[in-house]
Amino acid sequence: MRSQKQNHEVKGFQVVEDACIWMKAGIVPFKMCDNVYDCRTCPFDKAMQKKMTAIRHLESRGDGTALAEKLRTIYKWHPRPCRHVLTGRVDGPRTCVLNYECYHCEYDQMLDEEDLNGFSRKPAFSLAAGYRLARGYYYHKGHTWARFGHGGRVTVGFDEFLVKLFGIPSTISIPPIGTGVKKDHAAVSFSRRDKSATALSPVTGTVLAVNTKAQAHPEIVHQDPYHDGWLCILEPNMPKRNHKGLFYEKESLEWTDGESQRLLSMIGPEYMDLAATGGEPIDDVYGSFPEIAWETLAEKFLGT
Known part of the structure; x- marks a missing residue:
C-alpha cells in the first residue's frame, strides 16, 4: 500500500521530467x-x-x-x-x-x-488486477482521477474500477461552470435507473469546463473513462497541495490491486481464483451481482 513517507512533486500530463x-x-x-x-x-x-x-x-x-x-x-x-x-x-x-x-x-x-475542450492525446496505460490506469494521472481513494495539466488546470474523471463497478450510467450530473468543489467532498453524481451515487472530488477548485458530450452520452464515460469520458476541468486552489493524499504510479497500482481483492472477496471465492489466473475484471459488477446492494458498493468504494 501507499507509503506515508514518500514525497514527490506533481507531475504534469505528458511531462517526462520535473525539470524547469x-x-x-x-x-x-x-x-x-x-x-x-x-x-x-x-x-x-x-x-x-x-x-x-x-x-x-x-x-x-x-x-x-x-x-x-x-x-x-x-x-x-x-x-x-x-x-x-x-x-x-x-x-x-x-x-x-x-x-x-x-x-x-x-x-x-x-x-x-x-x-478547456478536453485533450487530444490518449494516455498510455498500466494494468492492476486487469484494470487499466492511465499513466501520469493521480487517483483518489473514491475512484476519481486528476490529471494536472499545463497552466495549473486539472482535468477530472472516473477511473475504470468505478465504471466497471456500477456499469453504464443512465445519467451523469456534473457541477456547472463557476461552481466550487472541495477535495474529498461530493462532486459528480450518476444514476442507473432508480439508483444514484455521488463521487468525491480529487482536488479543490472551480469548474472551468464541463464535458457536455459525456453528460449527453454517459456510455462514453464507461467506454473511455480516461480520455473522451473526462468529466470536468478545474482551476485548482493551491495546486501544489492538491496532490497530497492521492495515489500515483506504483502506489496507484498497489491500491487498485487491493481494491480488486476487496471486491472479489464480496463476490465469492470462485472469482478470487479466477483473478489469480489472470482473468478479466467483471465489466458490470452491479448488473451481474444484484444481490450486492448498490448502496453497499457506493459506501465501500466511493466513501459516500
Whole structure:
C-alpha cells in the first residue's frame, strides 16, 4: 500500500521530467519545476522573462550573447524550442519566436483553449488486477482521477474500477461552470435507473469546463473513462497541495490491486481464483451481482 513517507512533486500530463523549462532549454544549469508547469504564476519564470528581455535588447543592438549559440548546440534543429516542445506537450520541432513571452503568444493561447475542450492525446496505460490506469494521472481513494495539466488546470474523471463497478450510467450530473468543489467532498453524481451515487472530488477548485458530450452520452464515460469520458476541468486552489493524499504510479497500482481483492472477496471465492489466473475484471459488477446492494458498493468504494 501507499507509503506515508514518500514525497514527490506533481507531475504534469505528458511531462517526462520535473525539470524547469529554462533548464530544459539549457539556459540555466539546474532548476526543478515546483509549480506544476504553471509558468504564469512562477516567480522564477517572471525573473527569467526580465532577464531574457534584457538579453534581447542587447542582441538587437548587435552586442550579442552566448545564449543563442548555446541553444543551437543543444537543439540542432533550431535555437529556441517552444516551451511546449520542451515539456512534451506537443511534438517538435517548433521554434519560439517571442523570446519565451508566452503571455501574448497566440499558439500558447490556442493550446490553453484546447485544454478547456478536453485533450487530444490518449494516455498510455498500466494494468492492476486487469484494470487499466492511465499513466501520469493521480487517483483518489473514491475512484476519481486528476490529471494536472499545463497552466495549473486539472482535468477530472472516473477511473475504470468505478465504471466497471456500477456499469453504464443512465445519467451523469456534473457541477456547472463557476461552481466550487472541495477535495474529498461530493462532486459528480450518476444514476442507473432508480439508483444514484455521488463521487468525491480529487482536488479543490472551480469548474472551468464541463464535458457536455459525456453528460449527453454517459456510455462514453464507461467506454473511455480516461480520455473522451473526462468529466470536468478545474482551476485548482493551491495546486501544489492538491496532490497530497492521492495515489500515483506504483502506489496507484498497489491500491487498485487491493481494491480488486476487496471486491472479489464480496463476490465469492470462485472469482478470487479466477483473478489469480489472470482473468478479466467483471465489466458490470452491479448488473451481474444484484444481490450486492448498490448502496453497499457506493459506501465501500466511493466513501459516500
